[in-house]
Amino acid sequence: MILIIGGEGAGKRTFVRSLGYRGEDMADGVLDGRPVIFHTERLVFADPDSADQLFDSLREKQVVICNEVGSGVIPVDRRERLGRERTGRLCVLLAREASAVVRLVCGIPSIIKGSI
């Protein structure tokens, strides 16, 4: 599994296309049979308390794309706060499992773990 992270609009899906995946290979925040999932953070925010349960399904994907949502002022709202934190923790677990982790900044990929 390859983990792709970065901010909203950072070029994550464009990068994944460069690996040979097509739009129809990518599931938008739902767990189904497609090899790539993006907007993984939306799955977490939908139910932050159950975020840990997503790990087993996500590790089976070829590519997991997730927005980096942990920066900025910590929200007062519990759900918002937990969503950010659990997204981060899930990404720590996924990164540990991943053969490669790529971070996109302004469309520029940096491989921060492993190789592709």
Added chain:
Amino acid sequence: MRLLILLTGGSGCGKSSYAELLCTHLPGPRYYIAAMQPFGDGSEEKIARHRAMRCDKGFETLERYTDLDSLSLPGGGTALLECICNLTANEMFDKDGNMTDPREKVLAGVENLCRRCGHVVVVTNDVGSDGGGYDPATSAYVEVLGKINAELVRRADAVYELVCGIPLVRKGELLL
């Protein structure tokens, strides 16, 4: 040898785990300086989680919310300060919400830890990277914390940004 290491990164990125791991490779005794006050905004959950994480790592926990510049420690060893964000808020706002510039107190606090312990690991957060639009007090906090972080980076021997649990070197060299 004096060593100051600063760790930054977003929420849930693995800063605390990595900070503790770093400290277990640095000389004892190990002091955990807890600046988070145990009320509001999920702090109880966070404190309980952090306590459980470090319970078998040989830290003595010192709860100290302000005035780290006058903290007395026996000398030597390693201090882990968690975190600059809380310390800055505590030094900046009193219980009635009155504001004072926290820069001098926060920096003098870290300096005191360095002087007494020799090895210091400090955790901070990147609070400036969002859409902003906060009330004046919060905006002032975000700005001053950014400046404190920049000054700490200037003084630090090593700075790592934690991303998905992976330390990215922003200054100095990777210790582990």
